[in-house]
Amino acid sequence: MNNVEKPWYKRWQVWLGIIVALGLLGKILPEPPQEKSEAKEVVKESETQQDKNKKSEIKEDEKVQKESETTKDKESKKKPVEIKPLTKEEVLNKFTIDPDIDPYIDGQFLFDASRKDTADYYALADTDRYRNANVIFKDSQIARVKFIPLNDVKAEDIFIEFGITDKPRKLGGMAGAYEVALIPMYWSQNIERYPFELD
Incomplete structure (x- = not known):
């Protein structure tokens, strides 16, 4: 048999070790700054959308309240004032x-x-x-x-x-x-x- 040693880059153990090392490095290294800002923008967009939804809900509530007050005013105006004979x-x-x-x-x-x-x-x-x-x-x-x-x-x-x-x-x-x-x-x-x- 020929006992020739394979070069280091042809050994599967070396490649397996490199892959494992890269995986570990990926887990412990922080995210790149660009990805963080994109994530923050996504969060800000969702918060902005929620704020808009809340504001529109508040405006709807105010509108409904004004309409009910207007309806009450109209009803009170429609009701004739009761006139009683003077004493x-x-x-x-x-x-x-x-x-x-x-x-x-x-x-x-x-x-x-x-x-x-x-x-x-x-x-x-x-x-x-x-x-x-x-x-x-x-x-x-x-x-x-x-x-x-x-x-x-x-x-x-x-x-x-x-x-x-x-x-x-x-x-x-x-x-x-x-x-x-x-x-x-x-x-x-x-x-x-x-x-x-x-x-």
Whole structure:
């Protein structure tokens, strides 16, 4: 046999050792700077995307909140404001009493069918919007309001000032008086005598 020794690069053990050594070096050596910056850019891009997603979610939440507030505002605007008839005290504070006509407190009223009742009667001073106005109160609540509107003012608008939204009745005659009786017994057609007619 020929005992010739193979050159070092032809021995498989040498190649195996070199491969193992390179593998170990690859594991213990740090990554090249370029690869790290690429990895950081990938991380930054994903963080930026997450930030954008969060911002868009926040904007969506704000938008939904604004829309719900706008809807609530619209709903509250759509709901009619509840109008309540003024009390005696509120009417006397808001309107001027006619100084020439004395009020009748607990004045006697005579109605058809021989009925009687007591209530407060006040005449209001004339204005540029109405004249011959009077208010009857029963237990400090409006029983009836009556007046003649002037200068093309709508009777309904004046009644709203008293907190009355009921449809007014126009009384017969040339004067064009309107009235609303919140207590039906106090419609003009039912009253036969007022307190000032019984003095």
